[in-house]
Amino acid sequence: MKQGGxxxxxxxxxxxxxxxxxxxxxxxxxxxxxxxxAIRAIGAAVxxxxxxxxxxxxxxxxELAREAGxxxxxxxxxxxxxxxxxxxxxxxxxxxxxxxxxHAREKIVDTAADRLLVVVDPTKExxxxxxxxxxxxxxxxxxxxxxxxERLGGEPExxxxxxxxxxxxxxxxxxxxxxAFGAIADPAALAADLATIPGVVEHGLFVxxxxxxxxxxxxxxxxxxx
Numbered sequence: 001m002k003q004g005g006x007x008x009x010x011x012x013x014x015x016x017x018x019x020x021x022x023x024x025x026x027x028x029x030x031x032x033x034x035x036x037x038a039i040r041a042i043g044a045a046v047x048x049x050x051x052x053x054x055x056x057x058x059x060x061x062x063e064l065a066r067e068a069g070x071x072x073x074x075x076x077x078x079x080x081x082x083x084x085x086x087x088x089x090x091x092x093x094x095x096x097x098x099x100x101x102x103h104a105r106e107k108i109v110d111t112a113a114d115r116l117l118v119v120v121d122p123t124k125e126x127x128x129x130x131x132x133x134x135x136x137x138x139x140x141x142x143x144x145x146x147x148x149x150e151r152l153g154g155e156p157e158x159x160x161x162x163x164x165x166x167x168x169x170x171x172x173x174x175x176x177x178x179x180a181f182g183a184i185a186d187p188a189a190l191a192a193d194l195a196t197i198p199g200v201v202e203h204g205l206f207v208x209x210x211x212x213x214x215x216x217x218x219x220x221x222x223x224x225x226x
Contacts, residue, residue: 006218007033009121013216014038016223017084017117023051026078028109029065030085031058031102034119034216038084043068055080057109058102059171075112083113088204089131090120090213093226094187098134098204101159101170107202107209115211122217129187132178133194134159134204139175141199146177148197152190154179174201 014037021027021042029039039054039061046052046069054070055078056062065072085106087095095118097103110116135156137145142158149156156177159168168176184190187207194203213224 006121008218009216010034010119011037011216012218012221013119013121013214014084015041016214016216016221017119017212018042018045020082020117021045021050021052021084025081026053026055026073028080028083028085028113028116029054029056029061029070030083030110030119031061031100031106032086034086034121035061035084036064038119039064039070040068043070046070053078055109057085057106058100060100060102075108080109080113081115083110083116085110085116085118087118087120087124087206089124089126089129090118090210091126091129093208093210093213094129095206095210096129096131096133096204097206098136098176101134101136101168101176103134103204104136104170104172104202107206110206110209116209117212117214118210119214119216122215125215129184129205130182132157132180133184133190135177135179135194136170136172136174136201136203137177138199138201142175145197145199149177149179149194152181152193154181172201
């Protein structure tokens with residue numbers, strides 16, 4: 001899979017999805033560099049008078065929303081009309097998410113929304129999912145979860161933190177495995193198998209969740225309805 005992706009393409013995708021936000025909406029605010037452009041665009045609209053409330057999916061998105069001036073709430077207080085989120089890979093409407101280790105909260109918010117708009121640049125689009133699937137897991141379950149993933153044909157690797165010793169720790173206080181399965185012929189079947197592993201809090205396969213894909217390029221945006 002291609003790496004990187006231009007900031008112009010990411011901005012185009014994020015701003016395109018932000019245009020779908022209407023006055024009075026509660027909006028799920030995704031995590032990642034492309035979703036960040038959507039959050040900034042929504043913040044600019046709020047500054048211009050748009051009345052919306054955001055539900056963040058991570059510490060990162062919460063802080064960015066506060067900086068952008070977006071009023072915040074949570075799922076205990078509101079129902080989500082629209083969520084905007086990024087993806088590590090998109091193929092046929094299925095997603096791999098979790099590069100920012102926020103996929104558990106993202107899945108809660110994204111599936112609770114009436115509509116989910118996914119924002120990506122061309123490097124995230126593929127014919128078949130083959131990106132390693134992140135698993136958030138309880139720290140005490142590290143060894144049995146790894147063994148279960150291996151029985152499913154995967155290769156689990158503990159995600160290591162940058163600029164600190166030890167592993168990545170999620171906002172929920174858990175660990176993350178990145179599990180390589182190669183080309184995933186049946187994402188729904190693998191998602192079901194991963195969900196049954198004791199100790200797994202959430203996996204990064206999002207199946208039949210997205211409603212639109214906003215694919216940004218340096219020249220514009222392609223919107224695909226699913």
